[in-house]
Amino acid sequence: MGYDISFHPVNMRLVEERVVPFLAARGGDDDLDDLIADAVRQAKVRFRANAWGLGTMKAYGREGFDSGLFIWGRPFFVTAEDPATVAETVVRYCDSHLDEVDDLARGQIALLDPTLAKYVEPDMNGTLPDDHLLAKGFRWKLDLLREAASAIRAGRTTIRNGDGDEISAASALTGNAHFVLIEFLAALLPGWIERGRVWPTELAEQAATEGNPPLSDNSALFGSLPTEFPSLDWPSNWTIPSNYAIGGYAAPSNIHPLRTWLSRNLDDLTAVGDQWDDRPYVSKALRKLDEALALAELTGSAFVEAAEIYIPGMGTIN
Structure with missing residues (x-):
């Protein structure tokens, strides 16, 4: 199976x-309601922005x-050239309301071609679920893992999943916490999409780089969970081990050093593409990586690499 890769700023x-x-x-069942509501707002902003992107592609032509x-x-939908402006534009989208998206998108069209905007209409094929269903989609995995933690605290070993099957509470919590966490946070601060074996820890392994990248295992994403549940095994990864997994992590303090390492080793990392006869593809992946790191730096966030948070072929995009 191939890899749908993404690069994520993470609000620690x-x-x-x-x-x-x-x-x-801990706390109440409604403690994340405000974040769920914000995820719903951003889903509608994202849908409208992507519609403008698709409409622009039709008007501009694929060439x-x-x-x-x-x-x-x-x-x-961002067409700016430099990483800093790309990051600033993503933040503007994240902070916008639905009625502000059209002006933002038209500004991005003008960067491509000032004469093009009058010919572009957003491509509104497809529909979003209503707010209630969107909210349910964002929270059901969070609720399931919360139920697992509650069961463990009460001394119960199993819970029932959404299909009614009985599953291990401990395995549900420890085996899914990383992925569910990043999947949810990506609805609030999005990542960049790529495909193939082009995540940074993988490229660093393949390339003859100057020093190792300032990336570590992703145990920091568990926060206090290992302390709260010390009897459980909390596995962490320093790279992406499989599909539907979270890989290497950089703390907020390591974002600028990681960008510096990336810049210093760009030629060697891009040369990995020679092994796959696709050097330009790797070059674009590294551009996306640096833009994601620029957003992490702008927002004071951490960074992780991930697989299958977004699956464009199944309609889940950023």
């Missing part, structure tokens, strides 16, 4: 102060329109 304040306590069955960057790459 939300991890440590909001989401992990919820997963640990010269980089759909792998503008639609199935960057979040929302």
Whole structure:
């Protein structure tokens, strides 16, 4: 199976102060309601922005329109050139309301071609679920892991999943916490989409780089969970081990050093593409990686690499 890869800024304040306590069955069941509501708002913003991207591709023509960057790459619809401006534009989308998206998108069209905007209409094929179903989609996995933690605290070994099957509470919590956490946080601060074996720890292994990248295992994403449940085994990864997994992690303090390492080793990392006869593809993946790191740096976030958070072929994009 191939890999649908993504590069994610991660708001560690939300991890440590909001989401992990919820997963640990602390506080109330409605403690994440405000974040769920924000995820619903952003889903509608994302849908409208992507519609503008698809409409622009139709008007512009595929020749010269980089759909792998503008639609199935960057979040929302962003055509700016430099990473800092890309990151700032993503933040503007994240903070916008639905009625502000059209002006934002038209501004991105103008960066491609100032004369093009009057010919573009958003491609509104497809529909979003209503707000209730969107909210349910964002929270059901969080609720399931919270139920698992509550069961463990009560001395129960199993819970029932959404299909009514009885499953191990401990395995549900420890085996899914990383993925569920990043999947949810990506609805609040999105990542970049790529495909194939082009995540940074993989490229670093294949390339003759100057020093190792400042990436570590992703145990920090568990927050207080290992302390709250010390009898459980909490596996962590330093790279992506399989599909539907979270890989290497960089703390907020390591984002600038990671960007510096990336810049210093760009030629060697890009040369990995020679092994796959696809050097330009790796070059674009590294561009997306640096843009994601620029957003992490702008927002004071951490960074992780992941697989199958987004699956464009199944309609889940950023």
